[in-house]
Amino acid sequence: xxxxDKRQQIMQAAERLxxxxxxxxxxxxxxxxxxxxxxxxxxxxxxxxxxxFFQTATSGFDELCELLxxxxxxxxxxxxxxxEACMQISRFFEQRRQLFRMxxxxxxxxxxxxxxxxxxxxxxxxxxxxxxxxxxxxxVAEGQVRADIPPEVLAHLLLGLLRTRARDLSEVxxxxxxxxxxxxxxxxxxxxxxxxxxxxxxxxxDTSP
Amino acid sequence: xxxxDKRQQIMQAAERLxxxxxxxxxxxxxxxxxxxxxxxxxxxxxxxxxxxFFQTATSGFDELCELLxxxxxxxxxxxxxxxEACMQISRFFEQRRQLFRMxxxxxxxxxxxxxxxxxxxxxxxxxxxxxxxxxxxxxVAEGQVRADIPPEVLAHLLLGLLRTRARDLSEVxxxxxxxxxxxxxxxxxxxxxxxxxxxxxxxxxDTSP
DNA sequence: GAAACGAAACTGACTGGTCAGTATCATAGC
DNA sequence: GCTATGATACTGACCAGTCAGTTTCGTTTC
Numbered sequence: 216x217x218x219x220d221k222r223q224q225i226m227q228a229a230e231r232l233x234x235x236x237x238x239x240x241x242x243x244x245x246x247x248x249x250x251x252x253x254x255x256x257x258x259x260x261x262x263x264x265x266x267x268f269f270q271t272a273t274s275g276f277d278e279l280c281e282l283l284x285x286x287x288x289x290x291x292x293x294x295x296x297x298x299e300a301c302m303q304i305s306r307f308f309e310q311r312r313q314l315f316r317m318x319x320x321x322x323x324x325x326x327x328x329x330x331x332x333x334x335x336x337x338x339x340x341x342x343x344x345x346x347x348x349x350x351x352x353x354x355v356a357e358g359q360v361r362a363d364i365p366p367e368v369l370a371h372l373l374l375g376l377l378r379t380r381a382r383d384l385s386e387v388x389x390x391x392x393x394x395x396x397x398x399x400x401x402x403x404x405x406x407x408x409x410x411x412x413x414x415x416x417x418x419x420x421d422t423s424p
Numbered sequence: 425x426x427x428x429d430k431r432q433q434i435m436q437a438a439e440r441l442x443x444x445x446x447x448x449x450x451x452x453x454x455x456x457x458x459x460x461x462x463x464x465x466x467x468x469x470x471x472x473x474x475x476x477f478f479q480t481a482t483s484g485f486d487e488l489c490e491l492l493x494x495x496x497x498x499x500x501x502x503x504x505x506x507x508e509a510c511m512q513i514s515r516f517f518e519q520r521r522q523l524f525r526m527x528x529x530x531x532x533x534x535x536x537x538x539x540x541x542x543x544x545x546x547x548x549x550x551x552x553x554x555x556x557x558x559x560x561x562x563x564v565a566e567g568q569v570r571a572d573i574p575p576e577v578l579a580h581l582l583l584g585l586l587r588t589r590a591r592d593l594s595e596v597x598x599x600x601x602x603x604x605x606x607x608x609x610x611x612x613x614x615x616x617x618x619x620x621x622x623x624x625x626x627x628x629x630d631t632s633p
Numbered sequence: 634g635a636a637a638c639g640a641a642a643c644t645g646a647c648t649g650g651t652c653a654g655t656a657t658c659a660t661a662g663c
Numbered sequence: 664g665c666t667a668t669g670a671t672a673c674t675g676a677c678c679a680g681t682c683a684g685t686t687t688c689g690t691t692t693c
Contacts, residue, residue, distance in 0.1 A: 221643085237447070239448035242679080244679095252643085253642095253645060254679095255643065255644055255681080256642075256644070258679095258681085259641095259642065263679080263680080264680090344596075351614075358616055360615065360616055361615070362616070364605065364609070368597050368600050369614055371588055371592045371596065372585060372589075372609055375584050376581060378584065378588075379581055379583070379585075380581075387577075387580065401613060401614060402615045403613040404609070404612040405560075405581075405610060405611060406568070406570065406612055407568055408570070451651085451652060452652080452654085453653095462669040462670060462671085463669090463670085463671085464670090464671095465667080465668060465669075468668085473653070473654090
């Protein structure tokens with residue numbers, strides 16, 4: 216068996232275990248056993264337990280970026296691109312629910328980690344945000360998206376909504392909350408339109424914190 | 425010193441420590457020392473380390489709910505209530521940044537916990553969502569918010585946006601992302617409206633459709 | 634083509650340190 | 664006296680990381 220296969224095997228086992236229990240509840244003996252690999256082998260591929268953990272957690276970003284790069288047609292219209300991207304992201308969150316949760320969990324913890332791990336995390340994360348921001352920038356350029364907000368900020372907000380959908384709404388009210396609905400809120404807001412409802416005067420009260 | 429004071433002391437120490445390092449990096453001896461309390465005393469107030477941890481993490485919800493209950497004027501208009509609620513939530517996230525992160529981190533991990541802890545978490549969480557949903561329901565009733573989405577779902581989405589703002593945007597682009605902007609996106613969406621340009625700092629030129 | 638070799642990958646038993654949780658006891662407050 | 668507490672000692676389980684020995688595999692030599 217080739218070296219890379221071993222590595223793959225270890226990461227798969229690590230993903231399976233780290234997504235099922237907490238960090239300190241997983242031993243490297245568990246990982247080794249699950250991966251059908253000697254414990255020492257882990258250390259030939261990963262510096263230590265933390266390294267294994269974060270490499271596993273960050274791998275999701277890589278997969279997702281790769282997915283977007285491949286599945287979102289470069290030449291398509293803004294709307295098609297956005298829809299496709301949201302679908303891909305949502306599907307990924309659903310299919311890899313465990314890994315998604317692990318990524319969520321670790322996100323909040325990255326601050327506590329040594330610089331290099333945190334940097335690596337932020338770098339991967341930025342790749343995803345950029346990919347989405349690029350699509351939104353196209354929407355701005357085509358005049359379909361408001362231009363008063365930087366695309367990166369829009370991308371974060373959209374990802375936040377998708378995250379919320381995957382994390383909270385899928386449990387609380389799955390039936391009420393299709394992807395189309397979330398995208399609709401992102402695009403049109405929750406303001407009631409037409410039928411004499413007040414237009415987009417917005418929420419511009421003084422809200423400086 | 426009264427019993428509740430002790431408990432308070434322990435939880436404060438726990439919050440300080442658990443928000444600064446990872447669970448397995450904190451010892452109960454640390455907590456006892458920081459709280460100026462005997463180690464055994466901790467066990468008079470909390471079943472075990474997990475219990476202490478989750479009680480600390482969930483305390484944020486209680487505080488936040490209490491804040492909303494007190495600060496959001498019951499008789500005010502929908503808009504005023506929503507604005508006030510968002511301000512309170514945002515301020516809480518900012519001022520108690522560490523606890524907020526801890527809550528975020530644990531949120532994703534609740535699934536892995538024994539039933540009672542998870543239930544307690546969800547219950548507290550639901551309190552917050554309900555408080556926000558109630559305000560939004562008022563908006564629906566008054567015809568200012570679209571009626572095709574259940575208020576709970578709207579509340580989750582709004583909280584998701586606020587979370588994103590506190591978590592990601594405050595680091596990435598704090599200047600670009602005031603609370604008013606996030607609320608505006610929630611209310612009006614990112615769709616470009618009308619023909620009169622929105623002006624300001626977009627990096628893209630208008631290329632009218 | 635097979636034997637001998639060497640380097641790198643791999644293994645898993647072992648170790649040294651850590652820590653949650655308990656036990657003990659003297660003290661304080663009521 | 665009785666309960667809660669601080670201080671501290673104790674212990675038994677646990678586990679990350681190590682390392683000496685084993686396997687694998689490509690290369691060289693005959």
